[in-house]
Amino acid sequence: MAGLKVTALEPRPRGRPATLSSEAIVETALAMLDARPSAELSLAAIARQLNVTASALYRYFPTWTSLLTAMSVAAFRDFPDLPEGEPPVNQLLFWQKEVAALYRRHQGVLMLMGWDDKLSGPWLRVQMPVLMLLRQMGFEKRALVETLSWFLAGTVGLVRTYLAADMEDVRSGDQLDLADSLAYLTPEQRALIAETSPWVGAVDPDAILEAGFRALIDGVVKARAAL
The missing domain is CATH 1.10.10.60 (Homeodomain-like)
Structure with missing residues (x-):
């Protein structure tokens, strides 16, 4: 099935199989x-x-x-409800952080959000509080759909980028080998790469993730003000 692939498997256990259920x-x-x-x-x-x-x-x-x-x-079974009585911005940030926490528990969860061009029902249920909250904030019709779409896509994209398993390799291992890639850049761009490269291994994914979350929420607030 496209999108769900596994090759290197654990050795087949010996002896009698465990009780199947x-x-x-x-x-x-x-x-x-x-x-x-x-x-x-x-x-x-x-x-x-x-x-x-x-x-x-x-x-x-x-x-x-x-x-x-x-x-x-x-x-998705244990995904919590939004906290009642909190301002919308706090509720949105809570939801984003719970998505990140879920990914930390299940790194394969992003692949269970949908398959065969269909949205997973449990993932749709997790999204619904955000849709309802945006509606309560005053978004409706096209603005509601568009705001929900980029908010969800941005949140999942940030989680995928900054909590991906190979991100740790970038942080703890040698810096990426850009030697071949630099040939595609202008001298000014290569100088900028040289200036910023020492900081690549020092980035804090958690700090970047929260900053990205807050930027998305700020976008929601600004979109609401523009209605």
Whole structure:
């Protein structure tokens, strides 16, 4: 299935398989997806991890979509409600930080937001408080849809960029090798790269993430004032 891929798998466990259940299958699938979000996930791979045949899984999940739905339900199940009595800007920031916290718990969660060009129902449920809050702020019709779209896209994009697993490699490892890439730049641009490169490994993803969140919220406030 496009978008969900897992290749390097754990060795197949020996001995008798654990008791099989829908919960065990979903838990195993989520763990595999979280471990390697960009790898190929399939019923066959999950079956090998559980030391059962793929046909055994079909008794619980007759289709791949049914398993993805169950994984999405499990991943988004405990997403909290917006705090009541707080100003809208605080509620929006709370929601953004909970998305980031969810990603920290489940690095594969971004791939459970939708598949086959369809939005995941559990992820839609998580989005609805934001839609309702924007409506309460006075957004409606096209402005409501547009504001929701860029707010959600910006939030998820920031989470994907600054909390991605390979971000740690940039922070803790050697700086990126830009030698070949510099040939595409002007002398002025190369000088700017040389000036900023020493700071690449010193960036704080959490600080950048919150600054980005607040910039998005500031955009919502300004859009509301312009209505």
